[in-house]
Amino acid sequence: MSRGRGILEKWRRTAVIAFGILLAGALAVLCVTGRITREVVSESGVAYEQKVDSVAYGYRLEQDFMPQYEYLDSVKVHVDASGCSREQGELQFGILDASGEQVFSGAVPIAELPQYGWVEASVHTRLAPEQVYTLILESVGCADNGPKISFVDARLAASAEQQAFHLVYAGMDVEHSSLQASFVYAVPIEWYEYLTYYAFGLLLLVMVIS
DSSP: HHHHHHHHHHHHHHHHHHHHHHHHHHHHHHHHHSSSSEEEEEEOOOOOOEEOOOOOOOOEEEEEEOOOSEEEEEEEEEEEOOOSSSOOEEEEEEEEEETTTTEEEEEGGGGGOOOOEEEEEEEEEEOTTEEEEEEEEEEESSSOOEEEEEEEEEEHEEEEETTTEEEEEEEEEEEEEEEEEEEEEEEOOOOHHHHHHHHHHHHHHHHHHH
């Protein structure tokens, strides 16, 4: 009986050691490749909200910004679609680099916009921090003027990305203004956070085979 227990304990120790080595190797690979990420959100502060009545019929809204991290997961803007037709059209999102090359384009159908609130465009694009990009919003194919787009006083509520920049509407500067927006990044976790995963994984294994 004692011999059987000794064999079982030996098997358990071997299993823990083997799993620990495999887990350490897997986490090392993930650490190097940056595959485990956490979400970081940067958004406009609280300030009196104003609205651009229409970005249809070629009246584009442009906002320069400088990304804070490399991988931009999504962008959210605040809209008021309570007074527009939902039957057709879409709100288009575009991002241009400093040379005017398009690095992202996407669209959300007008029918899927909230009556009043945030709309999110999935970007999933790598950008270069410390370089300037331009976010462009335009309603296309709408039955009317489309949704209103919110903006705030840049001196009070500009997000970190939009500081030192301003809105451009229909080719004209909108002084002291910035888009009411939220920039969502996927940021690789720090190396020491992998130790937490490692410790948790070993603890879970010990509990399972105990």
